[in-house]
Amino acid sequence: MANANRNQHLTCPFCRFDSNDFDSLERHVQHLHTDQQPDPRRPYSAASQLSDAELAQLLAFEEAGLPAELALPDRPNVPACGEAQTPESATDLEQSSSSSQVGNEGSWVQCVCGERVHFLELDAHSDMHAQENITLDETDIPSEDVKLATTAGPPLADLSNSFSTHIPKSLRNYDQIHDRTPRSEKRRGPSLKDIFLGTHASPRRESANSAVSAKLGKTKRLGRSELGPYAHEHQMPSWLRRMLEKGAKVTITNRIGPDGTLVKVETIANETPNLVPVLSWLSHLDGTVERAFYCSPKVVHVCKMPREGGFCGYRNIQMLLSYIQHTDVNGAENFPGRLPSILKLQDMIENAWDLGFNSVGRAETGGIRFTRKFIGTPEAQALFMSLDISCEATAYATTKEVEGFETMLCAVCEYFDDGSAKDNVNKVVITDKPPIYFQHRGHSMTIVGVEQRLSGVVNLVVFDPMFNPSPALKKLALSRSTAFGCARPGKFLNAHRRDEKYLYKFKDFELLKLKTRSR
Structure with a gap:
């Protein structure tokens, strides 16, 4: 794959420069065209290299809003709409030592949304774009069944009280790990963590405790x-x-408060509060879910702005900070008002390095202030530790005995089902726990829950900062709906589920868990 890529010309979208090496082209663009953007009016000169059938397929994918790379998988360097290529050569340019990374493990492709996506993320990225467009009209949620919470109604934190208390179906046992047939017994059964971890002597439990990467x-x-x-x-x-x-x-609207007076409500375009209660209710309605646990309902979903790029690490930090702000736990005094911006978070991370927290990060990254470099778990950990906010970062690696995603899922199950809800027989349990910062190669998300399915599959429920919640979910969340009917809850949940099939593509994972305490 890497050799095939190096044999193709990659052309600068701003001038006639081209190269056989992606890293060399990238340095050229960043050195000479930092403040420029590709002109969408420039013709797609690479079209002359395509057959009529390929052109038709490419146009169809572009009209559907899908990446061109999916339309022409045998042409990995076909640019997205708006990029141009010219047939000039630059053979005198020194080849980068990192050119061998241009392949499955190091490739980044341009999506039609304007973002560059890692090759392993491309399929899921395209699926999420489709999920973003789901509206109430496309689902089976009757508008008359939506019950809006009044200002005098119960707080969102008490949403778990509205869940059914029927006894859920039994969860899978460790020796039934590959059994995907639904079971019909109805009993409380063991806890979620015991089911997934198995016995104390099982490989999963041993790996979960020992597979901490260095x-x-x-x-x-x-x-x-x-x-x-x-x-x-x-x-x-x-x-x-x-x-x-x-x-x-930022949009300011006037609403009638409990005392009949007008109250100004601030809405931020890339922030969606109250989404955890909506997702947890959908898990409750989904007949394929046996048991589910969710974090605090006070966490705010924060997504990127259009054309922003890969600032997912910062957006996930903001989501963890939203929990700290709205629960008024230790550290909340550092974040009055709105969530700190990406530029402010960069300053805070650099300051944490100055104070000696994970300061090796500066040497690893070369500094992050005013750059688009990805950050990860060490940077998030440094920021929280520098503010005296207790947290724990753990890495999980694939070994000969067990997959990395299995040990990671063990840890997530144990985190949410830690025994404090052992007497709770509700199908869905909303806890007061913080969300989890979740990292794998090339991307990070925020874990807000975990589901055990009838099929035996365990999947994470996440807030992915790359995507906005669908209009349907945003409408339900912003209206503070506490209960509604839905014939196809899985259609809403799919955008927020990351199952074993998705996780299997990655070998290493990192989790960062806050250990906050009330002030």
């Missing part, structure tokens, strides 16, 4: 594989910096 704290300079497609960037484009400084659009 990669946190490496001292070598990281490259594109770890820091993303802009690993060598010295400064982000000025247009992007201005956009981040301005922040997402």
Whole structure:
């Protein structure tokens, strides 16, 4: 795959420069065209290299809003709409030592949404775009069945009281790990963590306790594989910096308060509060779910702004901070008002390095202030520790005995089902726990729950900062709906589920868990 890529010309979208090496082209663009953006009016000159059938397929995918790479999988360097290619050569350019990374494990492709996506994430990324467009009209939620919570109604934290208390079906046993047939017995059964971990002597439990990677704290300079497609960037484009400084659009609306007076309510375009209660209710309605646990309902979903790029690590930090803000736990005094911006978080991480917290990160990244370099678990951990917010970071690696995703899922199950809800027989349990910062190669998300399915599958429920919740979910969340009917809850939940099939593509995972306490 890497050899095939190096034999094809990659062309600068701004000038006539081209190269056989992606990293060389990237350095050229960042050095000479940092403040420029591709002109969408430029013709797609690579079209002359395509057959009529390929052209038709490419246009069909573009009209559907799907990446061009999916339309022409045998042409991995076909640019997205708006990029151009020219047939000039640059054979005198020195080849980068990292060119061998251009392949399945190091490739980043341009999606039609304007973002560069890792090859392993491309299928899921495209699926999520489709999920973003689900509306109430496309589902079976009758509008008359939606019950809106009044201002005098119960707080969202008490939403679990509205769940059914029927006894759920028994959960799978460890020796039935590959059994995917639904079971009909109805009993409380063992806890979720015992079911997934198995007996104390099982390989899963041993691996969950021992598969802690030593990669946190490496001292070598990281490259594109770890820091993303802009690993060598010295400064982000000025247009992007201005956009981040301005922040997402803020809308102020007037609503009638409990005392009959007008109350100003602030809505931020890329933030969706009250989404955890909606997702937990959908898990309750989904007949394929046997048992589910969710974090605190006070966590806010934060997604990227259009054309923002790969700032997922910062967005996940913001989601954890939203929990700290709204629960008023230790550390909340550091974050009054709105959530800190990405640029502010960069300053805070750099300051944490100055104070000696995970300071090796500066050597690994070359500094992150005003850049688009990816950050990960060590940077998030450094920020929280520098503010005296207790947290725990753990890595899980694939070994000969067990897959990394299995040990990671063990830890998540044990975190949510820690015994405090052992007497709770509800199908869905909403806890007061913080969400979890979740990292795998090339991307990070925020874990807000975990589901045990009738099929035996355990899947994470996540807030993915790359995507906005669907209009249907946003409408339910912003209306503070506490109960509603839904014939196909899985259609809503799919955008937030990450199952074993998805996780299997990755070998290593990292979790960061907050250990907050009330002030």
